[in-house]
Amino acid sequence: xxxxxxxxxxxxxxxxxxxxxxxxxxxxxxxxxxxxxxxxxxxxxxxxxxxxxxxxxxxxxxxxxxxxxxxxxxxxxxxxxxxxxxxxxxxxxxxxxxxxxxxxxxxxxxxxxxxxxxxxxxxxxxxxxxxxxxxxxxxxxxxxxxxxxxxxxxxxxxxxxxxxxxxxxxxxxxxxxxxxxxxxxxxxxxxxxxxxxxxxxxxxxxxxxxxxxxxxxxxxxxxxxxxxxxxxxxxxxxxxxxxxxxxxxxxxxxxxxxxxxxxxxxxxxxxxxxxxxxxxxxxxxxxxxxxxxxxxxxxxxxxxxxxxxxxxxxxxxxxxxxxxxxxxxxxxxxxxxxxxxxxxxxxxxxxxxxxxxxxxxxxxxxxxxxxxxx
Amino acid sequence: xxxxxxxxxxxxxxxxxxxxxxxxxxxxxxxxxxxxxxxxxxxxxxxxxxxxxxxxxxxxxxxxxxxxxxxxxxxxxxxxxxxxxxxxxxxxxxxxxxxxxxxxxxxxxxxxxxxxxxxxxxxxxxxxxxxxxxxxxxxxxxxxxxxxxxxxxxxxxxxxxxxxxxxxxxxxxxxxxxxxxxxxxxxxxxxxxxxxxxxxxxxxxxxxxxxxxxxxxxxxxxxxxxxxxxxxxxxxxxxxxxxxxxxxxxxxxxxxxxxxxxxxxxxxxxxxxxxxxxxxxxxxxxxxxxxxxxxxxxxxxxxxxxxxxxxxxxxxxxxxxxxxxxxxxxxxxxxxxxxxxxxxxxxxxxxxxxxxxxxxxxxxxxxxxxxxxx
Numbered sequence: 133x134x135x136x137x138x139x140x141x142x143x144x145x146x147x148x149x150x151x152x153x154x155x156x157x158x159x160x161x162x163x164x165x166x167x168x169x170x171x172x173x174x175x176x177x178x179x180x181x182x183x184x185x186x187x188x189x190x191x192x193x194x195x196x197x198x199x200x201x202x203x204x205x206x207x208x209x210x211x212x213x214x215x216x217x218x219x220x221x222x223x224x225x226x227x228x229x230x231x232x233x234x235x236x237x238x239x240x241x242x243x244x245x246x247x248x249x250x251x252x253x254x255x256x257x258x259x260x261x262x263x264x265x266x267x268x269x270x271x272x273x274x275x276x277x278x279x280x281x282x283x284x285x286x287x288x289x290x291x292x293x294x295x296x297x298x299x300x301x302x303x304x305x306x307x308x309x310x311x312x313x314x315x316x317x318x319x320x321x322x323x324x325x326x327x328x329x330x331x332x333x334x335x336x337x338x339x340x341x342x343x344x345x346x347x348x349x350x351x352x353x354x355x356x357x358x359x360x361x362x363x364x365x366x367x368x369x370x371x372x373x374x375x376x377x378x379x380x381x382x383x384x385x386x387x388x389x390x391x392x393x394x395x396x397x398x399x400x401x402x403x404x405x406x407x408x409x410x411x412x413x414x415x416x417x418x419x420x421x422x423x424x425x426x427x428x429x430x431x432x433x434x435x436x437x438x439x440x441x442x443x444x445x446x447x448x449x450x451x452x453x454x455x456x457x458x459x460x461x462x463x464x465x466x467x468x469x470x471x472x473x474x475x476x477x478x479x480x481x482x483x484x485x486x487x488x489x490x491x492x493x494x495x496x497x498x499x500x501x502x503x504x505x506x
Numbered sequence: 507x508x509x510x511x512x513x514x515x516x517x518x519x520x521x522x523x524x525x526x527x528x529x530x531x532x533x534x535x536x537x538x539x540x541x542x543x544x545x546x547x548x549x550x551x552x553x554x555x556x557x558x559x560x561x562x563x564x565x566x567x568x569x570x571x572x573x574x575x576x577x578x579x580x581x582x583x584x585x586x587x588x589x590x591x592x593x594x595x596x597x598x599x600x601x602x603x604x605x606x607x608x609x610x611x612x613x614x615x616x617x618x619x620x621x622x623x624x625x626x627x628x629x630x631x632x633x634x635x636x637x638x639x640x641x642x643x644x645x646x647x648x649x650x651x652x653x654x655x656x657x658x659x660x661x662x663x664x665x666x667x668x669x670x671x672x673x674x675x676x677x678x679x680x681x682x683x684x685x686x687x688x689x690x691x692x693x694x695x696x697x698x699x700x701x702x703x704x705x706x707x708x709x710x711x712x713x714x715x716x717x718x719x720x721x722x723x724x725x726x727x728x729x730x731x732x733x734x735x736x737x738x739x740x741x742x743x744x745x746x747x748x749x750x751x752x753x754x755x756x757x758x759x760x761x762x763x764x765x766x767x768x769x770x771x772x773x774x775x776x777x778x779x780x781x782x783x784x785x786x787x788x789x790x791x792x793x794x795x796x797x798x799x800x801x802x803x804x805x806x807x808x809x810x811x812x813x814x815x816x817x818x819x820x821x822x823x824x825x826x827x828x829x830x831x832x833x834x835x836x837x838x839x840x841x842x843x844x845x846x847x848x849x850x851x852x853x854x855x856x857x858x859x860x861x862x863x864x865x866x867x868x869x870x871x872x873x874x875x876x877x878x879x880x
């Protein structure tokens with residue numbers, strides 16, 4: 133029998149007995165989905181059926197349970213792993229996923245990030261210190277306008293430049309034209325500076341185009357790709373990370389994932405969603421809303437995401453947390469204090485206030501980061 | 507300028523003024539994602555920027571707002587449409603999506619279901635009355651065991667037979683073997699009965715395999731496909747519905763979609779998630795947890811889903827709502843009263859109690875449905 137994987141759930145229940153019953157219910161729901169008395173004896177009952185490993189009371193009415201599942205339930209399919217972790221139980225109130233321990237068998241099947249922090253640093257030639265990432269906006273701009281902004285940002289010292297997550301296949305700046313022009317503009321700037329700023333276009337589009345878009349980005353000389361797993365599924369990230377023809381760092385964006393984390397009593401914790409699951413899928417950089425911005429994540433929630441991204445003992449290599457929103461030169465010291473050096477700091481829409489002088493705040497931010505580090 | 511599409515949001519806000527400000531914030535967030543004072547004049551400001559069309563107070567602290575967006579923001583991409591509807595705003599508390607009006611331009615781009623209620627009835631040769639759909643389980647069974655169950659169910663009068671959503675690429679019953687053997691078993695039963703029971707295998711697997719799995723299902727003689735948009739993204743449904751080589755009715759399952767609907771104060775309403783968005787994606791049959799089962803949806807929530815699936819004036823053709831859980835011969839009359847004839851009634855794990863006589867409850871249910879109808 134293979135080493136099982138284990139999921140931690142926080143349950144609301146009126147008593148220890150009720151919690152134990154709920155846990156047994158999850159173990160059935162997430163595997164065989166039949167009443168306990170009709171579970172087939174033998175392989176199905178002994179191996180496939182979820183197994184309640186622990187039920188601990190955290191406080192009045194709240195319990196932490198651990199349920200183990202068979203790697204056989206998952207085969208080598210990431211969507212099916214998520215299906216076992218929380219497919220149907222996501223529809224029940226009072227159940228929140230708080231941890232995932234892959235165990236031996238699945239750890240071998242899901243290697244995590246291809247690049248991780250070390251690999252992205254090597255590609256961006258930034259061995260130490262925080263990375264700066266301005267965002268290309270707004271939607272409705274032409275590819276030439278976006279390329280001009282990107283050129284200025286790269287000249288000023290940006291390490292990564294990403295598309296706004298709302299840049300998709302719009303006629304005013306279609307993916308291929310945008311990808312070619314911005315990649316060329318960043319390459320030109322890199323030629324001037326001798327640096328290696330990475331442009332990461334949003335490989336959106338239709339389901340059937342996303343993967344080919346990423347290969348196209350690679351051929352254009354893009355330095356990475358931006359992906360929205362909330363809209364395209366986590367498995368497209370895994371597929372991109374495994375494709376030798378893509379061979380680019382992957383930045384993931386939290387669009388269309390919000391409802392998973394917003395309640396304390398159901399869904400998935402911030403750390404698990406924006407840390408563990410992104411590492412599992414194979415992302416190298418995980419964007420999330422910064423504390424103090426317009427999304428209301430708490431400092432504790434942000435810290436939990438960062439810990440999970442950077443942890444040495446997580447799935448695969450450590451990856452970059454990438455806080456977005458509320459970042460400025462003035463706040464840079466606090467942010468470094470909170471996130472450390474191993475972070476990609478997004479600089480968003482307020483940069484555009486500087487117009488043609490958009491490079492100035494980027495250069496100032498670079499200075500602060502370097503002063504802090506060296 | 508093209509006809510805009512309009513999204514309704516329910517907002518929590520302390521005052522009408524605060525609600526209007528929140529609405530303006532959403533209009534920015536979901537399009538240009540820059541502060542209002544740096545929105546580029548001209549095309550970006552006039553066309554791309556979201557436009558607050560209405561702010562109405564529903565009750566103390568609760569408002570209904572309508573925001574219109576440009577079809578240019580979306581191009582012809584479903585993921586990008588969802589991104590504009592609720593991408594970043596999904597991460598903010600106190601915002602719930604309650605309606606989507608596609609407008610003229612997008613209605614032409616997103617035609618909805620290929621089969622709809624009428625098309626599925628024609629394929630299943632069940633012109634009137636509710637459809638019965640037993641579920642093949644449990645995970646861990648061999649393909650031969652599942653085929654045997656399917657044969658019995660089809661002989662007894664099932665209209666549709668679906669895979670459990672947890673049947674994926676497991677080694678004990680890999681997709682292709684399962685699909686071939688069950689399709690053959692159902693075809694054999696159809697040969698005996700002269701009827702046209704439709705087998706709908708779960709076309710799961712890896713992201714790169716899903717579409718080819720559906721084409722394989724078609725070649726095997728399967729009668730439809732089961733898809734999990736929560737795990738693979740809504741756009742895979744659109745792609746399958748548009749593919750002439752697939753040409754099969756699509757049943758969608760709510761796995762990994764729960765957190766969207768569970769809170770009154772954020773996420774997406776039940777009717778929009780399991781009705782509107784499934785029609786938009788091109789599903790023909792939408793599964794959701796029945797009232798009185800183990801998922802806690804209320805009668806009002808279930809009725810709202812059914813209304814939205816069956817409505818004549820929704821996106822594309824009306825589609826089948828498919829309540830799962832808590833269904834039995836005893837409850838059949840009540841269920842018909844609630845859902846009407848145009849529903850696909852799932853029969854789940856408790857069927858397995860009947861063992862080799864699994865056909866008996868199916869035949870009994872068929873009798874009840876026919877008695878009610880004729």
